């Protein structure tokens with residue numbers, strides 16, 4: 208057995224090594240210049256796919272179900288009127304109400320004129336101080352406003368009648 212690099216006779220077992228990308232049988236001296244491959248190493252390399260079992264735990268999706276339970280609330284559209292009427296009913300000035308809920312009188316003034324919409328925290332404080340309802344669930348408020356938008360002249364019944372006529376007309380034309 209001769210070394211594939213230097214051509215010298217190999218004494219004892221030849222060494223498998225990768226030198227410059229080539230897998231060669233070399234002597235101990237030449238093996239120093241390359242990467243020695245042992246039988247153990249090649250075996251381990253082939254068995255690595257076993258590790259694929261580990262990522263299975265990641266497939267268990269954690270759904271944020273808890274977070275969705277939280278009801279999103281928004282301030283009612285007529286909050287300026289509601290707040291002003293409730294405040295006047297209690298005989299409070301902006302300053303007096305402001306002191307109760309730890310807010311500036313100017314802020315309350317802006318809210319009552321509709322220039323500023325109170326956030327949910329402030330709205331909750333006003334609800335408590337004035338004993339009124341300002342916060343409503345978002346989905347409950349959104350749907351009815353859409354239905355109220357059409358003018359009084361056109362009722363839902365009219366719209367259904369119109370749809371019927373539009374649907375019938377083309378068929379009548381085809382028959383005649």
Ligand SMILES: [Zn+2]
Pocket residue numbers: 210211212213214215233234235236237238
């Ligand atoms: Zn050699």
